[in-house]
Each structure stands twice: as C-alpha cells, then as structure tokens.
Amino acid sequence: MTQRISTMLLTTTALALVTTMVGRADAPPQTSSKASEAADAAQVKRGQYLVKIMACNDCHTPWIVGANGPEPDMTRMLSGHPAQMTLPPAPGPTGPWVMHFAGTNTAWAGPWGVSFTANLTPDKDSGLGEWTEDMFVATIRTGRHQGKGRVVLPPMPIGQYKNATDEDLKAIFRYLQSIPAIRNKVPTPLEPEE
Amino acid sequence: MKPVTFWRSCAASALCLASVATIAATGAGSEASVARPGPLPSRLSETGLYSDASSLTVDPRHLAFSPQYPLWTDGAQKRRWVSLPAGTAIDITDIEVWSFPVGTRFWKEFSFGGRRVETRMLVKSNRTDWQFASYAWNDTQTDAVLAPVTGLPGVAEIAPGKKHSIPSVEDCRACHDSSRTEVLGFSALQLSDDRDANAIHGEPLVNGMVTLRTLLAANRLQPGRPELVSAPPRIPAASSQERAVLGYLSTNCGACHNSNSTLAPLKLMFKQPAYGGGLGVVRAGLVRQTKWDRPGAVPETTSVIDPVVIEHSALLYRMRSRRPASQMPPLGSVTPDAAAVDHVTRWALEEFRRP
Numbered sequence: 001m002t003q004r005i006s007t008m009l010l011t012t013t014a015l016a017l018v019t020t021m022v023g024r025a026d027a028p029p030q031t032s033s034k035a036s037e038a039a040d041a042a043q044v045k046r047g048q049y050l051v052k053i054m055a056c057n058d059c060h061t062p063w064i065v066g067a068n069g070p071e072p073d074m075t076r077m078l079s080g081h082p083a084q085m086t087l088p089p090a091p092g093p094t095g096p097w098v099m100h101f102a103g104t105n106t107a108w109a110g111p112w113g114v115s116f117t118a119n120l121t122p123d124k125d126s127g128l129g130e131w132t133e134d135m136f137v138a139t140i141r142t143g144r145h146q147g148k149g150r151v152v153l154p155p156m157p158i159g160q161y162k163n164a165t166d167e168d169l170k171a172i173f174r175y176l177q178s179i180p181a182i183r184n185k186v187p188t189p190l191e192p193e194e
Numbered sequence: 195m196k197p198v199t200f201w202r203s204c205a206a207s208a209l210c211l212a213s214v215a216t217i218a219a220t221g222a223g224s225e226a227s228v229a230r231p232g233p234l235p236s237r238l239s240e241t242g243l244y245s246d247a248s249s250l251t252v253d254p255r256h257l258a259f260s261p262q263y264p265l266w267t268d269g270a271q272k273r274r275w276v277s278l279p280a281g282t283a284i285d286i287t288d289i290e291v292w293s294f295p296v297g298t299r300f301w302k303e304f305s306f307g308g309r310r311v312e313t314r315m316l317v318k319s320n321r322t323d324w325q326f327a328s329y330a331w332n333d334t335q336t337d338a339v340l341a342p343v344t345g346l347p348g349v350a351e352i353a354p355g356k357k358h359s360i361p362s363v364e365d366c367r368a369c370h371d372s373s374r375t376e377v378l379g380f381s382a383l384q385l386s387d388d389r390d391a392n393a394i395h396g397e398p399l400v401n402g403m404v405t406l407r408t409l410l411a412a413n414r415l416q417p418g419r420p421e422l423v424s425a426p427p428r429i430p431a432a433s434s435q436e437r438a439v440l441g442y443l444s445t446n447c448g449a450c451h452n453s454n455s456t457l458a459p460l461k462l463m464f465k466q467p468a469y470g471g472g473l474g475v476v477r478a479g480l481v482r483q484t485k486w487d488r489p490g491a492v493p494e495t496t497s498v499i500d501p502v503v504i505e506h507s508a509l510l511y512r513m514r515s516r517r518p519a520s521q522m523p524p525l526g527s528v529t530p531d532a533a534a535v536d537h538v539t540r541w542a543l544e545e546f547r548r549p
Binding site for chain 1: 364365369372456486515517518520521525
C-alpha cells in the first residue's frame with residue numbers, strides 16, 4: 001500500500017513536473033504565436049487601409065446606383081467585372097474622347113481594346129486564390145500579369161503603384177487574401193483590330 | 195497611329211492615362227530599381243567585346259556559341275559570345291544550373307536586314323548577381339550606346355508597321371530571373387553535340403563555336419563529365435518533329451514556365467532538362483484547361499491544347515497573337531513565328547487530335 005501511494009505520488013509529481021516543463025516549453029511559442037497573430041492582424045489592417053485609400057474599390061468593385069447615387073456594391077467587394085454582364089461593343093473614340101467606361105466602372109474601352117477589372121478576392125478559380133505573394137508584388141512592380149505575363153491594361157495605375165514599398169504591397173496582398181472569396185470569372189480582355 | 199501601336203507606346207511609357215492620372219511613371223524611388231554593383235560602360239566598345247573596336251573585331255579569346263533551340267525574336271540574326279576569366283571554369287556540378295565564375299560576360303548581337311540594332315550584355319558582377327545591359331547601335335554602325343534601364347521603344351522597323359524595341363531591364367529579368375540561373379541559352383541541352391538538325395530556326399554551327407565537347411576538352415566545364423560527350427543531352431521524342439517542337443517550347447515558353455519559376459503554380463512545365471526530358475515533362479500541362487479564355491469562346495472551355503479543334507488551342511492562339519493582351523511569349527517579339535505555329539499545329543494534330 002505504502003509502495004503504491006509512493007508510486008502514485010511519484011507519478012503525480014513526475015506528471016506535474018512534466019506538465020510544468022511542457023508548460024514552460026510551450027510558453028515562448030505561445031507568446032511568439034500571439035505576437036505573430038498580432039503582426040498578422042496589423043498587416044491585414046494596414047492592407048485594408050491601403051486598399052481603401054488607393055481606390056481599389058473604385059474599379060474592382062462593381063458600382064450600382066444606391067440610395068445616395070452611384071456607389072460600389074460592397075456585397076461584391078473587389079470581385080471585378082461581373083461575368084454575367086453582357087456589354088454591347090464599345091463606342092469608338094470620338095475626337096479627344098478616346099476612352100469610355102461602363103457604369104459599373106469595371107469595363108474600360110480605349111485604344112488597347114476593352115479591359116475588365118480583375119477579381120481580387122481569394123477565390124481559387126476566378127480570383128487570386130492561387131496567387132502567391134511574390135506573384136502579386138511582381139505584378140505591381142512590372143506591370144505584367146503575375147510579374148511575367150501580359151501587360152496589365154489601363155486604367156490600372158501601375159505607374160504609381162509600382163512605387164509602393166514591398167511591405168505595403170505584401171500588406172495589400174495579405175488583406176486581399178483575408179476577404180470573402182467570390183466566384184466571378186472576369187472575361188478575357190477584348191483586343192482591338194491589329 | 196494604329197490602336198495597337200498607340201497602346202504599345204503607352205505600355206512603353208507606362209503612362210496611358212493622362213486623362214485619369216498624371217503622375218509620371220519614372221520609377222524614381224521605387225524599390226524595384228535594379229541594384230548595380232558598378233557602373234556599366236556607356237559604350238559597347240568599352241565592354242571588352244572587341245579587340246579592335248574601330249574594325250569591330252571580336253576579341254578572339256571570347257567563345258562564340260549558338261544554342262540549338264534559339265529564341266524567336268522576329269527573325270533577328272543573332273551572334274553570341276561568352277567571355278570566361280582566364281584560368282576559370284564553369285561549375286557544372288548541377289547539370290541544370292551552371293555556376294559561372296565572377297567576371298563572366300555574355301554578349302548577344304541582334305541584327306535585322308543586315309544592320310546591327312542592339313547588343314545585350316550580361317555580366318556576373320559578384321558571386322550571386324548578374325548585371326543586365328543593352329546597347330543600341332548608332333546609325334553609322336560604328337558603336338552602340340548603353341540603353342536606359344527602361345529600354346528604348348521602336349529602334350528599328352523590322353516589318354511594315356512593326357518595330358523592334360530594346361526591352362527594359364525589368365522585362366529582361368522577367369524571363370532571365372525565372373529559373374535557377376539567369377543564363378538561358380548556354381546550357382547542357384543547348385550546347386549538346388547531338389544537335390537537332392530539325393530545330394525550328396536552328397542555326398548552323400560556324401567553325402569555332404563551342405559545344406560541350408570543346409568546352410570539356412578545354413577544361414572550361416568542371417567537374418569533367420564524360421557522359422556529356424558519350425551520351426550528349428538529347429530530348430527523347432517519338433519523332434524528329436516532336437523533338438523539334440519540344441525544344442522550341444522549352445526555349446520560348448520554358449524560360450518562365452518551369453518548376454522553379456514563380457509561375458510554377460500554373461503547372462505549365464515546358465522546360466526540358468538535359469536528361470530525362472521528353473513529352474512526359476509537358477503533357478500534363480498541355481491538356482489542362484486554362485484560366486485564360488480564348489476571346490469569343492464560352493468561358494472556362496479553353497485548353498492549352500484543344501484536342502477537338504486544335505486551332506482553338508490557347509497555345510496556338512497565343513503563339514499567333516502579337517497583341518499585348520494575349521501574345522506569348524508576352525514580350526520580346528512583335529511578329530508571330532509563323533514557322534513555329536505551323537510546326538506546333540502539325541505536331542498537335544498528330545499527337546492530340548481526337549474526333
């Protein structure tokens with residue numbers, strides 16, 4: 001009996017010790033994890049702020065006429081030109097009026113053809129879901145799709161955005177990956193006659 | 195001005211939206227600015243390419259070479275040289291990623307209609323970095339001047355209404371930074387002595403051009419790998435046509451579409467390795483549906499190769515296109531490669547077509 005109690009005590013003590021040790025061993029990671037979460041939240045918040053002030057919703061969120069006039073339809077936030085929206089051919093340039101845009105602010109016609117604003121939500125099939133941070137940063141830096149592909153078409157103000165810091169571009173990407181995914185397959189740009 | 199021409203001008207200046215925004219796109223202050231370990235010579239004649247600049251005599255110590263599967267650049271005539279520092283060799287421990295000694299220089303001269311237009315240069319400036327430069331030839335063809343890092347649009351008319359542009363350093367790096375090595379045309383496969391006689395736009399080996407055999411014999415490749423001569427790299431293929439097509443795709447698409455590129459998630463693997471390559475490397479990518487939709491097609495029905503209507507294949511559409519929004523490769527040429535389109539179409543019809 002005594003031996004059994006001793007064994008139990010020993011076991012309990014050992015368990016407590018192990019628990020304490022585990023707890024201690026866990027302590028720094030927990031702190032680190034919390035710090036990481038805080039940093040992540042801060043990055044997302046920074047990205048959200050940048051997306052707001054850089055007017056991303058002006059073109060990448062379809063506009064509707066609301067109670068107060070035209071405004072971005074935030075139920076389709078940053079999902080790009082609506083795939084189901086069919087458009088007649090764009091009017092050609094007239095005099096100095098070389099560009100036209102649809103009321104949604106998501107389709108733009110000009111000398112380059114017709115461009116449709118991209119789906120920036122993290123939808124895997126139609127948005128940025130399969131993009132990497134490197135791809136996103138390279139796209140803005142180079143003005144080429146995924147940093148290597150076709151040119152990013154007007155009206156995307158690459159000329160200004162390319163001057164953003166890596167930190168800011170990464171924050172924007174991190175925020176875009178955190179918003180609700182919306183499936184919306186934006187059409188391929190229409191090209192002018194060559 | 196034609197619309198596309200106008201747009202190309204816009205793309206070159208990165209300022210097409212004067213009515214929307216008026217900030218000049220100089221890139222000043224951008225973190226993307228290319229770091230330069232040292233200033234590049236302002237003239238080609240100062241780069242060491244020539245032993246006698248007045249007669250444009252190339253230094254005989256430089257090694258002329260010709261990759262067996264050349265890149266399409268609107269039919270430009272090209273000459274290429276590499277200069278390795280005396281007594282050095284290229285480390286080929288990793289057969290796919292050659293490590294060049296510091297001080298290595300590459301030159302590639304582009305001519306159209308017998309006139310030199312530009313000469314590009316790569317310099318290995320330290321253990322990890324390469325400098326990129328391009329020199330624009332003057333009208334009198336006596337020398338070439340360092341082009342701005344933003345490139346020079348429209349330097350030579352190469353076809354009616356089509357002009358060759360000197361690419362920006364950023365555009366050069368878009369392809370050259372997409373593999374584990376910046377050097378693309380000087381590799382085990384490209385310099386193999388088992389040279390593809392049917393390579394699309396293949397160039398003849400001119401006397402004195404180096405190959406794996408001559409480089410090994412001169413101890414310019416280390417460690418010595420006798421298999422490079424006894425079993426020279428060759429793309430395994432069911433036919434000579436397939437071999438040529440795979441080689442073409444490897445050079446013209448594989449520079450960006452390879453497993454080490456940031457584009458790897460697209461799962462388009464066109465790069466052929468020195469050994470163990472072949473159709474198996476690329477097949478899975480070719481039969482995929484693309485995220486890019488062929489204009490006019492029902493959305494989400496476009497495949498890289500369309501086995502029912504081969505002509506509707508994204509691969510062929512984009513090879514035929516030289517419009518900025520759809521052309522492939524997306525930069526480096528302004529006219530489609532008709533011969534390659536023909537080769538790839540015939541091969542795809544035989545390999546993939548099903549009723």
